[in-house]
Amino acid sequence: MFLISSCHNKLYFQEHVEINGLWHKDSVKQLSFNVSNTEQLYEMSFLLETNSNYSYRNIHFFTVVVGSDSVSILDTISFSLADLRGKSLGKGRGNLKRYKVPLTMGSFPKRGKYYFNIKQGMREVFLNGITSLGLSIKEVNEQK
Numbered sequence: 001m002f003l004i005s006s007c008h009n010k011l012y013f014q015e016h017v018e019i020n021g022l023w024h025k026d027s028v029k030q031l032s033f034n035v036s037n038t039e040q041l042y043e044m045s046f047l048l049e050t051n052s053n054y055s056y057r058n059i060h061f062f063t064v065v066v067g068s069d070s071v072s073i074l075d076t077i078s079f080s081l082a083d084l085r086g087k088s089l090g091k092g093r094g095n096l097k098r099y100k101v102p103l104t105m106g107s108f109p110k111r112g113k114y115y116f117n118i119k120q121g122m123r124e125v126f127l128n129g130i131t132s133l134g135l136s137i138k139e140v141n142e143q144k
Helices: none
Strands: 003-024 029-035 042-050 058-066 072-080 097-106 112-120 126-143
Touching: 003 029, 003 042, 029 126, 072 097, 112 126
Parallel strands: none
Antiparallel strands: 003 126, 029 112, 042 097, 042 126, 058 072, 058 112
């Protein structure tokens, strides 16, 4: 049995894509990263920043992760941005709120370049209030 301790995990990759407030439903945002160690365990988190023009308590994304062997993994990511009373669950003061949502923990099957493609899934032609989104990947250190 082992315990995974996240307090000493090393940042492997982090990148943001600016959206500047309006995100068209057909616009795909792409982040790419290289994997060289297939035995390493990684923790992936989704990063999001909104402004006061975002009017929903939740958000939905459609994601496609394409690996170095062209195999795709499709997923829908949904999470709450505010509680039932409308209070933001994000960090930050004033107009901008930041959210970090854990996605998954695991290893990558092959070395090479991976692409993380993201579309908004809110059924709005133009989704208002999203300023940026990103991906954070940390190397997980296992401690027994």
